[in-house]
Amino acid sequence: MTQTSIGTFVEVDTTAGRVRGSWRGEPGEASASAAFLGIPFAEAPVGELRFAAPVPKAPWEGVRDALEFGATAQRGDPGVTLIPEPSVPGESTLNVNVFTPAPATDAALPVLVWIHGGGFFAGSPASLWYDGGRFNRDGVVTVTISYRLGFDGFGWISDAPSNRGVRDWLLALEWVQENIASFGGDPSRVTIAGQSAGGGAVLTLLGMESAQHLFQGVYAISGALADVTPARGEKFGRELAAAAGVEPTVAGFSSLSEDRILELQKKATELGPDSLESMIKEGLALGPSIDGELLTRSTKESLAAGVGADKPLVIGATDDEFTMAFAEAEKKLRWIPKGMMLKKLGMPKPELKPYLAANAEVARKGTAFIAGRFLTDRMFRTALIKIVALRGDAPTWVYRFSWPSGTFGFAEHCIDVPFFFDCLDSIKITELAGPNPPQQLADEVHGGAVSFITTGEPGWPRYTAAARETKVYDTPSTVVADGYASVRPILDI
Structure with missing residues (x-):
């Protein structure tokens, strides 16, 4: 592990290349911490990768600036959250932000990984409320992650990988396992936390056998589980395709602009007086789904079977x-x-x-x-x-x-x-x-x-x-x- 301080900047090596973050406060001071923003953990989910499983970011040459938040999957202001979660334009939306008091040291500090909420269709990790500075003050390295939202992240498509947003969480957590030691964190002391849909996300991960090695503790704030059934997920995907006049395939949905899918998605999920009760009974239409692969059963069934009982x-x-x-x-x-x-x-x-x-x-x-x-x-x-x-x-x-x-x-x-x-x-x-x-x-x-x-x-x-x-x-x-x-x-x- 190597660190270079240049004025207010600090550089750290990751598995994909060197990144440049910035110090808040003077290096060496007890209250100082460093922020590394917008580090890509995956290739931009556009073109052929739009509805694919996330692909790890290819290595880059030289030093990559990590001084500003990366692009967000959220577009515009959906107007659904009370938390100031700005949208950042751009294609490379799969990023992590790391806040640490001890970059490139062997401090082996405990790690908090935060997954934002927003109903699985909105929200952003670029909120100032999610700044890890106060956790850094108390000896905790903090990571906030992004993931694909709405139909792009969770919608059923006949020939596309399911649960693409869940796969984004998993790859981001793998990135933490591989890289957080370079930022002064301990990969064996990771707590995942989130609120609302983010709380549902960490409960979903708690119930996944394949995710157990990625974290050691879970903090679920107002968790909203989705556990979309196969029938409900497929019905929603087919109805969205029919409304757009395309086949429910990768080719069909790829022919639609991002704005068009967002427009159809909004119309399909709008709540009126008569749909409130059905939403209460059936739950969310877009979110982690029981696909028989990543999620072989509902989260509650997995927890009842003892998955995550050691966490x-x-x-x-x-x-x-x-x-x-x-x-x-x-x-x-x-x-x-x-x-x-x-x-x-x-x-x-x-x-x-x-x-x-x-x-x-x-x-x-x-x-x-x-x-x-x-x-x-x-x-x-x-x-x-x-x-x-x-x-x-x-x-x-x-x-x-x-x-x-x-x-x-x-x-x-x-x-x-x-x-x-x-x-x-x-x-x-x-x-x-x-x-x-x-x-x-x-x-x-x-x-x-x-x-x-x-x-x-x-x-x-x-x-x-x-x-x-x-x-x-x-x-x-x-x-x-x-x-x-x-x-x-x-x-x-």
């Missing part, structure tokens, strides 16, 4: 992930009886009274709030409890993020991300969290993550079937028994 897992969600879906209509919804609204969202009659009783405090706030809580429970929190139960005695820690945003008045989707990264001083925090969000809570959430990445334990008791101990992040934070008790009336629907 420590931290898993949790916010209290009101999707309450925003109803918040704007709060005044109108107050005239709709709570029971009628919940039945419309799929609540069976026998579960209605027990659920309302278990969530009486939320129900008192009105129809919009109880509808949002029910949608949150159906989409996130029931799956979380089931995943924990399927892991049995495997080392698992459970949390809830309950602190209510000063902007929204409840703990909405994405609110916990800036606390995890300890970046409450970053851009666009007020829009999500309100003015003056509590730094003490960020210290707790971020500190627990650092502890887990470093030691394998986040600092509160493991979850057991008997005690069901749950960390509740709030002001103040507590540890309670069965923190998800309010969800249990609907576990079987």
